[in-house]
Amino acid sequence: MQVYLDNAATTRLDPRVLAKMKPYLTTKYANASSIHKPGQEAYLELLKAKKSVAKILNGEPENVIFTASATEANNFIIKGVARANKSGQKNKIIVSAIEHPCVRESARELESEGFQVEFIPATAEGLITPDALRGLIDDKTILVSVMMVNNEIGTVQDVTALARVAHEFGAYFHTDAVQAVPYLEIDIKRMELDFLSLSGHKFYGPKGVGVAYIDRRKKIRPLIVGGGQEDNYRSGTYNLPGIMGLAYALELAYKERKAYLKKVKSLRDHLLSAIQEEIPGIQINGSLIDRVPANLNVMFGYVEGEAILIDLSQKGVYVSTGSACSATNLKASHVLRAIGLNKNFLNSNIRFSLGRFNTRQEIDYTVKCLKDTVKRLRKFSPVKKIGQILN
Template identity: 40%
Template sequence: MSKRIYLDNAATTKTATEVVEAMLPYFTENYGNPSSVYDLAATSKEAITKAREQIAAVIGAEPKEIYFTAGGTEADNWALEATYELLCKKGNHIITTKIEHHAILHTCEYLEKNRGARVTYLDVDENGIVKLEDLEKAITPETILISVMFANNEIGSIQPIKEIGQIAKEHGIYFHTDAVQAFGQVPIDVDEYHIDMLSSSAHKINGPKGIGFLYIRKGVKIRSFIHGGAQERKRRAGTENVPGIVGYGAAAERAARTMQERTEVERKLRDYLIERITKEIPYCRLNGDPVKRLPNNVNISFQFIEGESLLIFLDGAGICASSGSACTSGSLDPSHVLLAIGLPHEIAHGSLRLTLSEETTKEDLDYVVEKLKEIVARLRDMSPLYEDFMKKNK
């Protein structure tokens, strides 16, 4: 295929050249185990320390508050399970939302079914935003944890994290946020936002796959998640993924350094794409908040077509896109996020997520829009629902 336009950066991103270059020596030259005592090991240990400092700087944390994991899913599981185990004698109530990533939702389900937890799943408005008054009403004397994602991975809506953190602080409740999509894309300050725990994953910001972190505020005494050796200050055992950690540090530093200029360009291209699609293709709608959304996220629902068919035709045109979360792309069920914002099943099924990168150009988007117009028209021509609709609305 001569042309390929990658617009699925919420699923994963291309590892940046400078990140790969930073990692390479730790595969073949500086390969020592950080837990050993010789100089080769000390080089690896120093590299981990530097990466921890690079990452902590992005969110205003202390380096010792950063704990490396295998990714965002592990970090989410750790935050929820360990907090519940710590505080379940005080209370068994957790508050989250209906639009969380399945790493949160399925962990909450596990705690409900197996550990006696009681979980409140907050509704969101039509733009996917939590209502603060609903959060306040949901709090009980047994509430021990609030977990609300920073920005949604499907529709891009950014939550009022600072206000949620303030509410949690006022009630003496731990606050965790899944920031996998937000880290490196929007400014985050854990102190200003009163965040006690935060999850992130490197491969969303041009870093390597298989490495993430959980920020745990000093004084939050949750247990270790993986038992064994004394790595990560005895909280997450296992020989450290030194190349991955180095790559994460380089990617985090790069994301912070380029954030303002990069996201400004992405935001303009995002709005250009949204305007062209919604004006030039009838019977479609933007999902998510039109303003309070990630700078690179576009999520559109097209009536009278199936998202899966749309993706297949787009792939044939050299366009990589998604119908929602990469973790649920094999499911035929409509997105739980789109259902939560009030879309009926038949419209939720016709959703398309396009997520841009710093390499995306206006010319790329013009090509995408033209192909989308052709494909949507072709699929609608094959749709009996569309035919009936047009007959009724002549």
């Protein structure tokens, strides 16, 4: 049996989305910037995709800018807003301590350009509170960026409350909503968001396409310059197959949301209770209440997460330690550090992220394998007595 429990890293392309994309790869291949008839037809399709994405987000179609990834969207928004709005008075950027590396590294790059960068601490539950933001923000602040849902521990932030604090101080608010689809209803207006990022491949859409939702009334400098596509906000030939795929995947995600959430939650709860019953010496990382139902991040005391991952992989169960983006980086997760996990346990964690195609049988098989793996690896653990580290 093969069990894919790494849906937060990427999802399988929905066959209906592939069918939607196919004509734009074969017959309708014209460049959407070309003046001829097929080019103009392609451009009209692009506008339809923007309209569809904007409707789901309760935003404006002209504010939907397509990028090649959420990494690009986050780089564009964070660097672009900071650079365009810097003045003698304003030079501060605030991001949370649990952001994805593409947000953190964008902020670090700005630091090297002379911006003041602050990181909002997280609670032990993995939450970013408005009070913690208040402790750092002032009228020198240009932008605050806090993710809607964390990719490692699945915690959900109250972005509306955070956006209000940012606005009180005249700062803009950006949220990385990559892991929020379709778990949360995203409403740009109601949530008072200025900027937002999405990634197609996290919700059964194609890889290589993302969204930077901007507010055209607010200054932002482009990251990628060239042919002037997207009204100069983002140059580069429109990736129409990817764009059509992303828009359709987003539509399906929200259309089928209710049944999807129910299924994923029931599988995750089953996984959680089976792990709790079958395996001693574990701890769940992050709030179980303010959390998306697809995520379970578990600390297995006295075993290396990497060892569990490799052993499970040999049994056909595919999970991750922390985020996939840091799979080649054996440094402990900055998210788990930020929530204050005991330092002895920083490398003992596994992220299970469930999705549309998982079944109850797969979860049962996973727990069976996990029980065997953890038991066996603990035999080799240098820590002989369970409880030795905890005390």
